[in-house]
Amino acid sequence: MMHTHGTYDLSLVLLSYIIAVMASYTTLDLAGRISSASSRHRTWWIGFSSAIMGMGIWSMHFVGMLALRLPMSVRYDNRLVFISVFAAIAGCFVALFLSSKPTIGYRRLLLAGCCLAAGICAMHYIGMDAMMIPIDYSPAIVALSVAIALIASVAALWLGFVYHRQQKRYAVFKKLGSGLIMGAAVAGMHYTGMSAAAFRTHHMDMHATDMFASQRLLAYGVVSGTFLTLGLSLVGIVIAKRFAAKQSRIEESQNWYKAIYDSMSDGIITLSLDRKVTGLNPSAERIVGTAQSALIGMSLEELLRVANAMRTEELARILELADRGERQQYEAVVRNVKGQQLDLRVSIASVLSGDDTVGMYMKLRDITEEKNKEAHIRKMAYEDDLTGLPNRRKWQEDLSEAVAQFGLHRGCFAVMVLDIDRFKLINDSLGHQYGDQFLKDVSERIQLAIEDSGAQLARLGGDEFAILVMNTCSRDSLSALAEEIVHQIQRPYPLHHQDYYVTASIGIAICPEHGEAPDQLLRHADLAMYEIKRQGKNGYRFYQADLDDKLAEKLELERDFRQALPQGELELYYQPQVRSSDGRMIGVEALVRWNHPRKGMISPGIFIPLAEEIALIGALGDWVLRAACRQMREWHLNGGPLVPISVNLSSQQFYQQDLDEHISRILQESGLAPQYLDLEITESMMMDVEMSTQILNRLSALGVRISLDDFGTGYSSLSYLKHFPIHKLKIDRSFIRDITVSESDRAIVATIISMAEHLKLDIIAEGIETKEQLDILRAESCREIQGYYFSKPIPAGEIERTFFAPLRDDSVEARS
Structure with missing residues (x-):
């Protein structure tokens, strides 16, 4: 028996190596496909790849075996083949399955390499055993072939699933180089294993040449089939790559659209041709208030019922137009499944595929916050911040609407304009915080008065209110309503630990009697209101045509008064204050008069309220104070007698900053001693007790005297009177007028005189016009009086001749 190793056909050896390279390259290319495949496709790709790789390795082995030239004929056992x-295929499958995970550790890589090497070695040596020839193996070389197979397998898997995953650049060239290396390793393992085999033979086959020729043809056939298989696999891979790239782009686009669809703040609901819900995004779920699963397959009509949509009559027409391809948009209010009320802007449009309509979609935009902001802006634009009432803009719109309705239906309505008397005094004395609270209280009082009338109240600004009384022009009804408002406002207001009192003046204009234009009605109501103020306030008045003339006269008077001070048209008149027992002058009161260049002497009752209205009362009061001090100082220098002069302070003067310093400067400039200046204030100025006390204390510290004018007509609490540095009380003329016939007035006067005596205050009564009044006051022990009975207010020259000069003469005679 002889052993032989045979020789090789180098062309077939080269072809076997090329087969190994192509199989390796194909496997490496498939490795990327396996790694990127989804989990449900990964097994199919592993199976396909293991079949390609196994067949390639087997083909390389089989061609390598056919490249062996033996001096005998060789037959194969097909079962073992x-x-x-x-x-080979099984080893490749297990190896690829283990190594195709997204992450692969070195242990798993080594295990996969062992499985692949086992498959290759089993394929090789089972294939060798399929040769029906006795073979003896060299154990060392067999071990070497196994080691080569293991190293080649681990290297192949590392290149396929680790290196190429980490190194993306130049992938094709790297796979080609890796294929050349893997092909050399696989071929090396095969031919190493072949070199370990020694074939036993007894004689030489004399027909070897023919055998070798047929064996060569078989090898070329296998090579051609293998190349065809691998080539088709590569072509299939390229085609699959292109389809996969296209599918990837489609999936990427779908993912983009889905991400945008899911993240949209607008709700999207898709509908089929039969208007059934086919899908909706998370925003639509939030708006409807239920999950998508509960809505899929629901008809549009059912959806509208679920969302409690307030359907409009135009919805059917909107859907019809949408079916025609016209995009429709409308706004709706819905209450969703969770009970939330939402304002929505709904867009409906058809979905087209080519020229065919395949469905419809609804876009739902939640505009609840936007509507709330609009409502808030509208509220700010049309609502008074302080009282919550409609403001001037809203009221004027309502008035315009009322006028428009009048034009259509010829009904009638009335406009009331209301102003709070003496509000400025409260606001100035108590501060804006209490002033604001006062206005809130006033608005509540007015609302209470009109609640059964259906009238609309608005605040026009400051302390001015307006009322729109619809569907009535009855003067009796309007008078009753105005009287109720006046009554409610007259009730005391508890502010700053005490009660305060105000009154209201109301002007009324009726449409169409007093005009049909909004501006005209408002102006006429204003005129009526100003007229009631001029007449004494605290009441109401209907517009009359002659008020227009009065307004024109008032405007003219206002223009003239602004020039009265600069042009020297103002002058002081003086009224003596006398002792009741003997009629001797004990002082004088300075009273301002306006000598109009065309209209003659104008009453203080006309121009002093005008000065307050146009903010000139401060300048007027300052002029009076300076002129009175200079005049009294002049009388003193001319021989007296040394009596004080009384000057009225306005509310604006009383609350001006540094009043004491200002009066001190006037006294210094005029040279008048402080004890000869008597400042008259009213009770209404002392509503803020704390502030008033501070002011009065500073004035008293100057040495001037303080008199409380019009005592008994104000609303101050008498309990605070003892705290004020007051020197004299002045009984108002309203109590003196009917003192001879009214027991009540006489009792009030007697009470005031008695109270003043107990408080150690001087007392003076004004408005004395008859001897009967004088006798009663003497009987009640009133020692100082003032009034027309002794003298009306007269110019400085006349009072000098009538009162001052005689007293000087008496003084001279007494000294002689």
Whole structure:
């Protein structure tokens, strides 16, 4: 028996190596496909790749075996040949399955390499055993072939699933280089294993040449089939790559659209041709208030019922137009499944595929916050911040609407304009915080008065209110309503630990009697209101045509008064204050008069309220104070007598900053001693007790005297009177007028005189016009009086001749 190793056909050896390279390259290319495949496709790709790789390795092995030239004929056991093919494919499958995970550790890589090497070795040596020739093996070389197979397998898997995953650049060239290396390793393992085999033979086959020729043809056939298989696999891979790239782009686009669809703040609901819900995004779920699963398959009509949509009559027409391809948009208010009320802007449009309509979609935009902001802006634009009432803009719109309705239906309505008397005094004395609270209280009082009338109240600004009384022009009804408002406002207001009192003046204009234009009605109501103020306030008045003339006269008077001070048209008149027992002058009161260049002497009752209205009362009061001090100082220098002069302070003067310093400067400039200046204030100025006390204390510290004018007509609490540095009380003329016939007035006067005596205050009564009044006051022990009975207010020259000069003469005679 002889052993032989045979020789090789180098062309077939080269072809076997090329087969190994192509199989390696194909496997490496498939490796990327396996790694990127989804989990449900990964097994199919592993199976396909293991079949390609196994068949490639087996083909390389089979061609390598056919490249061997033996001096004998060789037959193969087909059963073992198929088993060797299965072993190669199975080893490749297990190896690829283990190494195709997204992350692969070195242990898993080594295990996969061992499985692949086992499959290759089993394929090789089972294939060798399929040769029906006795073979002896060299154990050392067999071990070397196994080691080569293991190293080649681990290297192949590392290149396929680790290196190429980490190194993306130049992938094709790297796979080609890796394929050349893997092909050399696989071929090296095969031919190493072949070199370990020694074939036993007894004689030489004399027909070897023919055998070698047929064996060569078989090898070329296998090579051609293998190349065809691998080539088709590569072509299939390229085609699959292109389809996969296209599918990837489609999936990427779908993912983009889905991400945008899911993240949209607007709700999207898709509908089929029969208007059933086919899908909705998370925003639509939030708006409807339920999950998508509960809505899929629901009809549009059912959806509208679920969302409690307030459907409009135009919805059917909107859907019809949308079916025609016209995009429709409308706004709706819905209450969703969770009970939330939402304002929505709904867009409906058809979905087209080519020229065919395949469905419809609804876009739902939640505009609840936007509507709330609009409502808030509208509220700010049309609502008074302080009282919550409609403001001037809203009221004027309502008035315009009322006028428009009058034009259509010829109904009638009335406009009332209301102003709070003496509000400025409260605001100035108590501060804006209490002034604001006072206005809130006033608005509540007015609302209470009109609640059964259906009238609309608005605040026009400051302390001015307006009322729109619809569907009535009855003067009796309007008078009753105005009287109720006046009554409610007259009730005391508890502010700053005490009660305060105000009154209201109301002007009324009726449409169409007093005009049909909004501006005209408002102006006429204003005129009526100003007229009631001029007449004494605290009441109401209907507009009359002659008020227009009065307004024109008032405007003219206002223009003239602004020039009265600069042009020297103002002058002081003086009224003596006398002792009741003997009629001797004990002081004088300075009273301002306006000598109009065309209209003659104008009453203070006209121009002093005008000065307050146009903010000139401060300048007027300052002029009076300076002129009175200079005049009294002049009388003193001319021989007296040394009596004080009384000057009225306005509310604006009383609350001006540094009043004491200002009066001190006037006294210094005029040279008048402080004890000869008597400042007259009213009770209404002392509503803020704390502030008033501070002011009065500073004035008293100057040495001037303080008199409380019009005592008994104000609303101050008498309990605070003892705290004020007051020197004299002045009984108002309203109590003196009817003192001879009214027991009540006489009792009030007697009470005031008695109270003043107990408080150690001087007392003076004004408005004395008859001897009967004088006798009663003497009987009640009133020692100082003032009034027309002794003298009306007269110019400085006349009072000098009538009162001052005689007293000087009496003084001279007494000294002689």
